[in-house]
Amino acid sequence: MDEDPLALLPEICLLAGAIATLLAGSFLPRQRQWIARILAALACIAAAAAAIVALASPTRSVFADSYAVDPLTGTTRLVVAAATLLVLLLGTEELRGSPRESETCCLLLLSATGATVLAGTTDLLVLAVAYLLTSIPLYALIGSTRTARAAEAVMKTYLLGALFGIVMLLGVTLLFAMTGGTGYAGLSTAGSVVPAVVAVGAVAVLAGLLFEAGAVPGHFWVPDAAQSANTAAAAFLTTVPKVGSLVAMFRLVDALPGVADWPLLVAALSALSMTVGTFAAFAQRDPRRLLGWSTVSQVGFLLLPVAVAGRAPLAEPSLLIYLAGYAVSNLAAFAVIAAVPDRTDLAGYRGLGTSRPWLAGALLVALLSLVGTPPTAVFLGKLTTFTAAWDGGLAWLVIVAAVNTVASLFYFLRWLAPTFTRAARAGDMAEGHVDRRDLRGSRPWAERTAVLAAAGVLLLGVGAGSLPILVAVP
C-alpha cells in the first residue's frame, strides 16, 4: 500500500499556501496585505512546479487506491495551479488594498485545492469532500462584493450547490450500499447487484459534478455569479471548478458499469449544455454575463470526450488539451474585462482597438479561440474532441457541436465588432468617456495578464502537438 505523502505535493502546496495566506492576512496591516497575495502566488508556482515533476514520474495509485497520480491528475494540477496564478495576476489591481484581499486569495487557493482533489480522487467519499472543498469557498468569493446582485447570485449558487451536494451524497450512499465499498475500482462489478439502483446512484453523483462544472441542469448559477462577483472571482469560478469536475466525470464515466447507456446520457447533456449556453448568450449585453453563458456551452463541448471515455484513444488527451486551452482562453478574456472595468456593456468596447491595441488583440485571440479558430488552443481542443467523439460512435454529436460552434461565433462577433470600430463619435470625446476609461496603465497588471494569456493561447495552439499528453496517444 502506497501512502507516500509526497505523491500529493502539489495539493499540499496549494493547501499550505491557503493556510499561510490566511495567517499572514490575519496579522498583516491593511496596507501590507499584498504580502499575502505574493504568498498565494508563490504557492501556485510551487504547486505547478511540483505538478510538472510528478508528470514526469510513472503513474501510480496512492492511499489505498483512493487517489490516482496519472496524466489526468497531473495535467489538472498544472492547469489549476497556472489558472489560479493567472487569476491572481489579472486581479492584481482589483484586489490591491481591497477589504477582502487576503481572504480572497485564501479562498481561491482552497477552492483550487478542492478542484485538484476532485480530479485526482478515485474514491466516492473523497469525491464528496472535494465537492464541498471546491464549492464552499465559491459561495464566499461570489458574495464578497456585497452588492444586491451578488447577494442574489450567492443565494442561487448556495441553494443549488446544497441541493446538488445532497443529491451527490445520496448517490454515494446508494453506490456504497450496492458495492460495499467507495472505490471506483469496485464500481465495474456493481452492475450485477441491482442495476437500476446503481444507475440512479451514478446519475446522482454525476449531478453533483454537473453543478460544479456548470453544465445543464446545474448551470443556473454560472451567469449570475459571473456577472456579479468581482472579476477575479468570476474568472476563477468559470474556469477552475470546471477543470476539476470534468476530469472527475471522465474518471467516473470510465469506471461505471454498463447498467445504462452512459455515452448517450452524457452526450445528451453535452448537446443540451452547448445549445442552452449558446442560445442564452445571444441576447446578453454584459460581457461577463455573456462569458458566463459561453462557459455553459463550452462545458457542453468538454463533455464530448467525457461521453466517449474509454471508448476512443483520443478521449483522454483531447479532454486535457481542451481543458488547458479553454482555461487560458477564458482567463485571457476575463483579464481583458479586468483591465477595462468601466466598460460594462458590449457597446462600451467601442474604440478599444484604436486606444489599446494590445488589449484588443488579446481579446481577439481569446474570443477566436473560444470560437475554435485555428491556430488557437481551443481549436486543437475542438479538433481532437470532435475526432474522439466521432471515433467513439457519436458522429451526430459532432454535427450538433459544429452547428453550435457557428452559432457561438455570432455572439462573440457582437463583442468583437464594436471593439474594432473606431470611436469617432464627437459626443463620446466631448464627454471624455474614451479618455478617462483608457488612461494608459491604469490597470497594467490585468493588461499584461491578458496579453500573456493570449500569447499562451497561441503557443498552446501551435505547440501542444509536441506535449507529452498528446504524443503518448497510441
Added chain:
Amino acid sequence: MLSVVVFLPLVGAAVLAAARRMPDGVARWTWVGITLTDLGLVVGLWAAYRTPPPGGLAFAEQVRWLPSVGSSYHVGVDGVSLPLLALTTVVFTACAVYALTERTRPRTQAALFCFLQTTCLGVFAAQDLILFFLFFDLSIVAMYFVIAGWGHGTAARSALKFFLYTFTGSLALLVGFIGLYLAADPHTFDIPELVAAAPLQGSGAVGGLVLAAVLVGLAVKTPTFPFHTWLPPAHTDAPAVGSAVLAGVLLKLGTYGFVRIAMPMLPEAWRAWAGVVVAVGVVSVLYGALVALAQSNVKRMIAYTSVNHMGYVVLAVGAAGVVTGSDAAARQVAVSGAVTQMVSHGLITGALFLLAGVLHRRAGSYEFADFGGLAGPAPRFAGFFAVAAFASLGLPGFSGFIAEFQVFTGSIGATGWAALALPGILITAALFLRAIQRLLTGAPGPKSAGFGDLRPAELLSTGPLLILAVVIGILPRFLLDVIEPAAEVVVSLVGR
C-alpha cells in the same frame, strides 16, 4: 523556399502592425515592396518548376507539427496550385498598387492584407488538411476585418453575414476532414497520403456523407447556387481592393478544394454525385448570369457574374466525374479548363472590381443610373473597362475564352447535359455589352460630370491584370503546360 513565399507577407504584416509611428506613405510603399518581392519569388518558383511525377510535389517541405493526430506542416505545389499561387501574388500586388492612394488607415490596411495574403498562399500550398483548414479559416477572419473596417454602406452587416456563412462552410469542411481522418488507416490528415489511400472507397453511404460535408463547405466558399447569398452584399459593401481579393483569390479557395480534396480523395463518391455537381454548376451559370443581367448596381452585377463564372468551374469538375460513357481526354480538358478559369477569373474580375472602385472613389456610387457617357471625360477608364468586360464575357484573345472553351469542350464531351449551360455565355455577353452601353456611352448621367480619368496607381494596378489576361489568351501554353499534367493526374485519380 515555398515557406518563405507563404510567410514573407506575414512577416511584413507583423512589421507594419508593430510600427505604429510609420508614416502613411512609407506604409503604402512597404506594402507594394512586400507584394512585389513575393511576386518575384513566385516567378522564381515558376521558372524552377519541373512537373513532378504523378502524386508527387514540387518544392515540398514537411515538418513535424501534431504527430499524435497525424498532422504535419506539409507544403508543396503541383500544376493545380502553382498557377493559383501566382494568381494570388499578382492580385495582391495589384491591390497594393491600387491602394497607394488609400487615405483610411493605410498602415493597418496594408498589415491586414499582408496577413490575408499569407493565408491565401497557405491554402494553395498546404498539403495537410489541418494546415489547409487553418489558413482557410484565418482568411475568413482577415476578410471580415477588411469588409467591416474599410467597407461602406451596411458594411458591418455584410461582414457579419460573410463571416457567419463562410464559417458555417468551414465547419462543414472540418467535419468532412475528421471523417476522412478517421477512415484512413493509419489515421492521417496528410493530403498526398489520403489521396493515395482514398480511404472511403467502397464504404457506400459514409463516403457520400463525408463528401456532402466537404461539398457544402466548398460550395459556400465558391459560392455556388444556393449558397451564394452572402456574396453580393459582401462585394457591394467591401472596399475595392477587398472585393478584388475576395473575388480574385478567396473564391478560388473553394473551387481549388474541389480539385485538391474532394475529387482525388473521394473518387467513388464523387462519381456517384457527379450528376448533382453538374446540375449545381449549370444552375449557377444560368442563375448567376440572369440575376447579373437584372442588376442596377455595377458592383452587384460583377458579383453575380462571379457566381456565373464559378459555375463554369463547378460544371467542369462535375463533368470530370461522369466517367461512364466518356473518354478521359474530354474529362482532362474539362479539369484543365476549370483550373484555367480560376486563374482567368481571378485576373479579370480583380481588374473589374478595381475599376468599379474608381466609380465609387470619384462619385460615391455604383448605380448605373448615376453614370453614362463616361467615355467622354474618362477615355482611359472607358477603354480599360471595355477591355475587362470583353475579357470577362469570353471573347477570343482573352484568357476567359481559353478557359471557357476548354470547360465546354471537355464537359460536353463528358456529358451532353453540360450544353444546358451554353446560354450562360450569351447572357453574360449581353449583360456586359449593356453595362458598357449604360456606363460609357450615351448621355452623361448625374454624376458623370467632372469624372476624373484613371490615375497612375489605378492604371498600373488594373493594366497588368488585363495584360496578363491577354497574354494567357494569346499564348496560353506557358500556363497550360503546367496545368495539363496535373489535370491528367486528377482525372486518373477520379477514375479509380
